[in-house]
Amino acid sequence: MAKTKTAYVCTECGADFPRWVGQCSECKAWNTVSEVRLGTNKTATTATRSGFAGVTQAKVTTLNEVSLDEVPRFSSTFKEFDRVLGGGVVPGSAILIGGSPGAGKSTLLLQTLCRLAGNMKALYVTGEESLQQVAMRAKRLGLPMDKLRMLAETSVETICQLADQEKPQLMVIDSIQVMHLDDIASAPGSVSQVRESAAYLTRYAKQKGVAIIMVGHVTKDGSLAGPKVLEHCIDCSVILDGSSDSRYRTLRGTKNRFGAVNELGVFAMTGSGLKEVSNPSAIFLQRGEEQGNGSVVTVIWEGTRPLLVEIQALVDYSALANPRRVAVGLEATRLALLLAVLHRHGGLQVSDQDVFVNVVGGVKVSETSADLALMLAIVSSFKGEPLARELIILGEVGLAGEIRPVPNGLERLNEAAKHGFKRAIVPHGNAPKQTIEGMQVTPVKNLQEALDAI
Numbered sequence: 001m002a003k004t005k006t007a008y009v010c011t012e013c014g015a016d017f018p019r020w021v022g023q024c025s026e027c028k029a030w031n032t033v034s035e036v037r038l039g040t041n042k043t044a045t046t047a048t049r050s051g052f053a054g055v056t057q058a059k060v061t062t063l064n065e066v067s068l069d070e071v072p073r074f075s076s077t078f079k080e081f082d083r084v085l086g087g088g089v090v091p092g093s094a095i096l097i098g099g100s101p102g103a104g105k106s107t108l109l110l111q112t113l114c115r116l117a118g119n120m121k122a123l124y125v126t127g128e129e130s131l132q133q134v135a136m137r138a139k140r141l142g143l144p145m146d147k148l149r150m151l152a153e154t155s156v157e158t159i160c161q162l163a164d165q166e167k168p169q170l171m172v173i174d175s176i177q178v179m180h181l182d183d184i185a186s187a188p189g190s191v192s193q194v195r196e197s198a199a200y201l202t203r204y205a206k207q208k209g210v211a212i213i214m215v216g217h218v219t220k221d222g223s224l225a226g227p228k229v230l231e232h233c234i235d236c237s238v239i240l241d242g243s244s245d246s247r248y249r250t251l252r253g254t255k256n257r258f259g260a261v262n263e264l265g266v267f268a269m270t271g272s273g274l275k276e277v278s279n280p281s282a283i284f285l286q287r288g289e290e291q292g293n294g295s296v297v298t299v300i301w302e303g304t305r306p307l308l309v310e311i312q313a314l315v316d317y318s319a320l321a322n323p324r325r326v327a328v329g330l331e332a333t334r335l336a337l338l339l340a341v342l343h344r345h346g347g348l349q350v351s352d353q354d355v356f357v358n359v360v361g362g363v364k365v366s367e368t369s370a371d372l373a374l375m376l377a378i379v380s381s382f383k384g385e386p387l388a389r390e391l392i393i394l395g396e397v398g399l400a401g402e403i404r405p406v407p408n409g410l411e412r413l414n415e416a417a418k419h420g421f422k423r424a425i426v427p428h429g430n431a432p433k434q435t436i437e438g439m440q441v442t443p444v445k446n447l448q449e450a451l452d453a454i
């Protein structure tokens with residue numbers, strides 16, 4: 001009998017160790033190294049016999065001999081989904097979609113496959129739900145049910161054998177955490193099972209030219225469950241976010257070998273499933289008739305398009321020894337940095353004030369183009385004076401109080417002008433060479449000039 005091999009793998013970064021250690025030396029995480037059983041070489045033998053994991057004849061070539069033809073794609077029937085994927089689904093690609101429970105992952109994929117099943121062969125593999133449960137959801141959403149092929153199975157080898165008979169062009173695995181390989185002794189959902197199952201399915205997708213979408217669970221901190229190597233072996237990784245108190249869902253790409261990363265797609269959850277939101281800026285700018293203190297609109301850049309969001313700030317006297325600094329949708333460390341710059345170069349002392357900042361609509365802002373808008377919103381709340389309703393503000397703020405330009409400045413201003421904004425405060429480096437119809441642009445070089453402008 002072949003001896004089972006054992007390894008110690010970090011569940012955060014996938015690093016291997018010869019023995020158990022308390023802290024991973026690669027990612028510095030504590031108590032993330034766990035023992036996994038790698039099994040025997042029977043898995044590789046089985047894969048070779050199945051005909052899709054065999055060794056192919058390699059050939060060395062020069063870079064200029066590589067074909068530059070456009071990669072063929074097919075639409076997912078959702079423009080927002082296609083945008084995040086880089087223009088559509090690439091045959092033979094392995095896609096991982098993650099999200100919290102109830103975000104709408106299964107709903108989105110079921111809608112996609114039911115629509116595509118009329119024009120191509122599609123296979124939906126469910127491991128967590130029964131076929132009756134999936135059929136009940138499809139009937140409730142009013143989806144066409146006569147073309148989509150279904151399979152309830154958790155064995156990866158069995159799934160691939162049946163897929164050889166069905167020959168689908170698109171296959172969904174819901175979810176990768178419940179799949180298992182027979183030759184690995186550990187339970188489904190363990191590090192070794194998730195890693196090897198994903199690698200097995202990815203090999204199958206490459207050899208057979210089948211696009212495979214795998215559903216992945218997320219942990220408490222929002223990252224994909226399982227080892228980090230799960231994201232390394234697939235071609236595209238997207239996250240579907242959405243809070244329980246909001247009907248809107250955001251689909252964001254975190255890795256894409258066939259397109260740009262950080263693309264954002266917006267959906268609305270309705271009684272008939274997920275609906276596309278073609279103009280997300282209009283949703284995030286649903287403000288009241290009266291302009292309140294500490295509210296300002298900025299333009300962030302998501303993937304390949306601008307997005308208008310409203311930033312709110314509330315500054316209030318604090319009786320605590322250490323005033324609170326709370327940031328929702330923004331980085332807390334960035335807020336502390338900007339408050340120090342505001343004190344040093346703007347003369348605004350908030351050391352005895354609680355500061356709360358929020359991005360309306362649940363959007364997460366990670367770029368620095370919202371620095372100036374955030375600081376002026378804090379000033380507006382502290383002074384108790386509202387900013388102009390038709391004012392747009394953007395710019396990065398340096399530690400010396402200088403206002404630095406942001407990329408795609410002209411496109412951001414044009415998007416703001418389309419939504420009726422008539423005045424803009426921008427970095428001097430983003431001042432447009434030609435006037436924008438209906439908009440007055442005020443370029444500023446430092447924080448003091450921005451404060452004078454408002």
